Amino acid sequence: MNKVLMEKYADLLVRTGVNLQKGQTLIIESPIDCAEFARVVSEKAFEAGAGDVVCHYNDPVYQKIRANHLAEEKISEVLDWQKESLDYYLRQGACSLMLTSPQPYLMQDMNESKAGAVQSFTNDLRNVIRSRIATDHVQWCIAAVPNQKWAEAIMPEVDKDKVLDEFWTLLFKLAYVDENSDANDNWRENAKRRQILTEKLDNFHLDSFRMTSSNGTDIVFGFHEDYSWGSKKKENPEEIKYSPNIPTEEVCTSPDKYRTNGIVYSTKPLMLGGKIVDNFSIRFKDGKVVEVHAEKGEELLKGIIYQDEGSCYLGEVALVPYHSPISESGLVYFNTLIDENASCHIALGKGFPNTVGVTSQEPADWEAKNLNYSSIHIDFMIGAKDTKIVGHTRDGKEVVIFENGDFVI
Helix, strand or coil, rough: CCCCHHHHHHHHHHHHHHCCCCEEEEEEEHHCCCCHHHHHHHHHHCCCCCCEEEEEECHHHHHHHHHHHHHHHHHHHCCCCHHHHHHHHHHHHCCCEEEEEECCCCCCCCCCCHHHHHHHHHHHHHHHHHHHHHCCCCCCCEEECCCHHHHHHCCCCCCCHHHHHHHHHHHHCCCCCCCCCHHHHHHHHHHEEEHHHHHHHHHHHHHEEEEECCCCCEEEEEEECCCCCCCCCCCCCCHHHHCCCCCCEEEEEEECCCCCCEECCCCCCCEEEEEEEEEEEEEEECCEEEEEEEEHHHHHHHHHHHCCCCCCCCEEEECCCCCCCHHHHCCCCHHHHHHHHCEEEEECCCCHHHHCCCCCCCHHHHHHCCCCCCCCCCEECCCCCCCEEEEEECCCEEEEECCCCCCCC
């Protein structure tokens, strides 16, 4: 792969992803397959003035071995020391970078109940950081890093000796990293484009919108009167701006917990606990999931949906134009971070407190704004080439937001 571009990508994650501040500690969570890249990120972080860099490595193959020999209760258990290994640094003001690099077929022979337990472990450990995001404005970023098996899964027609380099080349393009410009400047321009869309959506003062596609999706999302696209909080000059996902093309918000009605059909596969869930539909009534069907992974999906009181309600609605760089690559990435930025998507579980101005982790404060509270946040893709979205404003007007899969505002 191109070492120069790899270093520019690492620098992008440090300076724009988490926006590391001088003297600040960076926590890196990384699969062992990405250790080489994690070291590059570490070097860039120290060059940017990091007070320390703490790497937490995980091994998906070991995780599978362990899951094959333990009961579900043991697999899903997150021990206090594991939580503290993150929270200790977060309490001291650290920022968090998670490198995601799946092996799409690694867990395909694991039974769905154990895969669900693996997913529960992942969710519960991630909640350590999620809680700090809401209360302490922790900077965080999730970024993709190619590995050989992942590359082979998404580009099966490419020679195995070349496929990893081709995936890296594609990722650099999706992240706006090239040899002739500053990746951080490119990313700021991307953020400006999305900010313009966010402001337009806010200015409509939407009460709800209806999304339809020819595949059968027909759903209405309602919004709380205090909601916004992006953050509802007033700008605080002391808060550090950062980019949570790289790459990304989305603008998002949290819907009113009780005002989703209709049915959605998936347009891309979903990875849960390392297993693939595909060709599924979910029906909602008054915000709650009332019907689930899947050609592949139905029981696994149902297990996640009914995990806790809030996991059967929505926490996110995100809009992504069909003609975006990720979508136009024509690939299925078997990775939510990338696939969700090729398609409009929604997420089961925990909402975004900043979208309604909530600054606490108290469930009662979330409920007061009809914001969903849950231990999970699972995105899945529902946007299609012909998706149409028609909004209804609070003063009774109708506005077309999407036509043929793209923004028209």
